[in-house]
Amino acid sequence: MRVPVIPVTDSPLADAELLRRYRRGDAEVFAVLYARHRLGLFRFLCGLCGDQSLAEEVFQETWLSLIRSASEQREAVQFKTWLYQIARNRLIDHWRKLGRREALYDQFDERQHAEADPAPTPEQQLGLARDRERLQAALADLPAEQREVFLLRAHADLELVEIAELTQTPAETVKSRLRYAVNKLRRLLADPTAEEVSA
Amino acid sequence: MTSARQPEREPGREQQLLEHFRQHTRDEPSATLDARILAAARAACQAPGPSRWQRLKAWLAGGGRQPRWSLALAGVACLGIGLSLTWRTLQQVPPAGLDAPVEAMTYDAPAPQPRAKSAPPPEFQPRLAVPAAAPLRAEQALREAERSAAKVLAEPQRSLQRLLELRREGRAADAERLQERLRQDWPELDIEAELQRLERAR
Numbered sequence: 001m002r003v004p005v006i007p008v009t010d011s012p013l014a015d016a017e018l019l020r021r022y023r024r025g026d027a028e029v030f031a032v033l034y035a036r037h038r039l040g041l042f043r044f045l046c047g048l049c050g051d052q053s054l055a056e057e058v059f060q061e062t063w064l065s066l067i068r069s070a071s072e073q074r075e076a077v078q079f080k081t082w083l084y085q086i087a088r089n090r091l092i093d094h095w096r097k098l099g100r101r102e103a104l105y106d107q108f109d110e111r112q113h114a115e116a117d118p119a120p121t122p123e124q125q126l127g128l129a130r131d132r133e134r135l136q137a138a139l140a141d142l143p144a145e146q147r148e149v150f151l152l153r154a155h156a157d158l159e160l161v162e163i164a165e166l167t168q169t170p171a172e173t174v175k176s177r178l179r180y181a182v183n184k185l186r187r188l189l190a191d192p193t194a195e196e197v198s199a
Numbered sequence: 200m201t202s203a204r205q206p207e208r209e210p211g212r213e214q215q216l217l218e219h220f221r222q223h224t225r226d227e228p229s230a231t232l233d234a235r236i237l238a239a240a241r242a243a244c245q246a247p248g249p250s251r252w253q254r255l256k257a258w259l260a261g262g263g264r265q266p267r268w269s270l271a272l273a274g275v276a277c278l279g280i281g282l283s284l285t286w287r288t289l290q291q292v293p294p295a296g297l298d299a300p301v302e303a304m305t306y307d308a309p310a311p312q313p314r315a316k317s318a319p320p321p322e323f324q325p326r327l328a329v330p331a332a333a334p335l336r337a338e339q340a341l342r343e344a345e346r347s348a349a350k351v352l353a354e355p356q357r358s359l360q361r362l363l364e365l366r367r368e369g370r371a372a373d374a375e376r377l378q379e380r381l382r383q384d385w386p387e388l389d390i391e392a393e394l395q396r397l398e399r400a401r
Binding site: 022025026027030031034038039042043046047052055056059060063064067068130131132135150153154155178179182185186189 | 212213216217219220221223224225226227228229232233235236237239240241243244245
């Protein structure tokens, strides 16, 4: 079954309504819901764990959890937040099984990248590297908490308060983690040979 | 200079970087993975929902994480204890109207006697005997006391009646002795009033 191409209108109400209909037996609406969130979720997982096969496994488990769960999302939580929360929890479970301990708060790293580069103007900014390996390497160089926040912002397009709720972290902490992540990524990805600035 | 401009440009930098990652990240789930997930979604939609018994079993199993059997067993144990205590209580308190031997009245006066003023009525008799099977000691003692009280209560009436007869027969000395004994045994008893009542009841 081909994944349908759908317009990117992910209002919370629409997602919740689609899920409700699916729970009541309309199998086709699930494809719409899936198409809407599959890329963002997959890219989030790939960026976070750096391992495509693990990302695929967790991705599948996340959706199957959603399918098998008889519950509907809590009213106070957006579907997207709920979906990413499931994915995050599945990934943490996998890491625990593997005995992997993600780096926690990296004080040294944040001190280094607390301030943005004193680049002059947007027009004079250096270009950013575009190849996948460099992007992934730059992400991998971030502490896990910063990487997670950045990826949730980039691929899930969640607001800071939503990220704070999802990760059970104060909003100010999320904000500073994002700032450190942006500063560091910009330094790591600075590519003097790039001609144009990504819009 | 830079610190004054930085706060203004930070949202721009952030947005620029976010867009950069969005545009240049090419990871995508495979078609096989998509198909597998969508097929699972269709199958789950078509499959009938779990029955109540299956849901209960799933709940008791605790989803494989934390079995809830202990909770269920604890509930059953509490119920059993409650029922047991209730049954014991019912057995210990014999209900009225059941087939229990009734103890006969021991009051042996020749005729029904009016009640003494200061004495409990003679019909205060134990009506039900405690089944020999399982009386409590305290309840048995109470019933013994009731029987004793019944016998005791019969006595003044009996002596009063005898005193009345002695007076009628003219046996003053015997009557006087009996009256003295009554006074000693029941100092609160108004002997003359009781004799008058007995006289009127005849």
